[in-house]
Amino acid sequence: MEKLWICLFAIFLFIVANAALRELQLEPEDTKFDHLTFTQFWAPEACRSIDPRCKFTNVSSDWTIHGLWPTMGNTHGPAHCTNESFNQSLLTADMLKFMDKYWITYVKYEPNPSFWEHEWIKHGTCAVDGDKTEFLNQKSYFQTTINLYNKYNISTILTKANIKPGMSRPLDDFLNAFKTSEIGKTVRLDCNGVFLLDVEICFNLSLQPIDCTSPTGCSSKKNVSYEPY
Ligand SMILES: *[C@@H]1O[C@H](CO)[C@@H](O)[C@H](O)[C@H]1NC(C)=O
Ligand SMILES: *[C@@H]1O[C@H](CO)[C@@H](O)[C@H](O)[C@H]1NC(C)=O
Ligand SMILES: *[C@@H]1O[C@H](CO)[C@@H](O)[C@H](O)[C@H]1NC(C)=O
Ligand SMILES: *[C@@H]1O[C@H](CO)[C@@H](O)[C@H](O)[C@H]1NC(C)=O
Ligand SMILES: *[C@@H]1O[C@H](CO)[C@@H](O)[C@H](O)[C@H]1NC(C)=O
Ligand SMILES: *[C@@H]1O[C@H](CO)[C@@H](O)[C@H](O)[C@H]1NC(C)=O
Helix, strand or coil: CHHHHHHHHHHHHHHHHHHHHHHHCCEEEEECEEEEEEEEEEHHHHHHHHHHCCCHCCCCCCEEEEEEECCCCCCCCCCCCCCCCCCHHHHHHHHHHHHHCCCCCCCCCHHHHHHHHHHHHHHHHHHCCCCCCCCCCHHHHHHHHHHHHHHHHHHHHHHHHHCCCCCCCCCHHHHHHHHCCCCCCCCCEEECCCCCEEEEEECCCCCEECCCCCCCCCCCCCCCCCCCC
């Protein structure tokens, strides 16, 4: 069992390292974006798939923030736009308290601030490009993400559509739940096999929801499994 864990963790690190390498090939002038992607994890599956050592009992909320990503078209970028470092003392105590609960890492020995630092360096530095009021600086980048999380509560949206943890439903049922919610647009789902892993909501540059256009990461041929919390 120990060996399997180590092996899975090694694979995970390999994927992360490769993703990092791909990002480094980005040209510095490639910092433009035309919308924002807001991603939230379904905690049980994030815990199960991200780090085999994750202790789900310690997860304090069902849907948690992954990040808010400036996005160009159907790409995964831009990323790493400036070298402004993460500085926790720019955030208020209230923000940090909130983030410790709802913006958590699933990598067992990683402290939450390392995860926030990663999100800042990779994505936040691209959002703060000087001319958007919601993204004037590091603090407003994190605050805007917190505000979006509070505004679009995925648990509530799915519950209203009668989709509850433990259920297995066709992909279209999930998509319709979001389309008929206050989001009113097509979201993008990611699955790990048949298991729902995350939901991405797309926003235009005035932070109004828009249709996500990247191909969905869940199969429409098999029901999507919304694991019990
Ligand atoms: C559980 O989470 C809290 C913060 O929410 C953290 O301080 C603590 O170290 C975590 N415990 C374990 C065993 O991971
Ligand atoms: C980024 O790095 C460059 C070159 O090392 C330096 O000139 C610049 O001041 C740095 N910018 C910030 C925001 O740290
Ligand atoms: C972090 O921000 C604080 C508060 O603005 C500032 O005093 C400090 O110099 C900053 N630290 C770094 C490493 O930039
Ligand atoms: C989202 O709604 C659920 C109930 O549907 C609630 O328990 C949870 O606290 C809400 N999350 C936030 C961040 O308000
Ligand atoms: C998929 O979900 C639908 C609706 O809940 C259900 O009727 C159907 O039996 C499910 N199919 C499978 C293969 O689980
Ligand atoms: C974002 O969408 C809203 C609602 O459709 C629209 O009023 C606004 O002009 C859009 N903003 C941008 C920058 O496209």
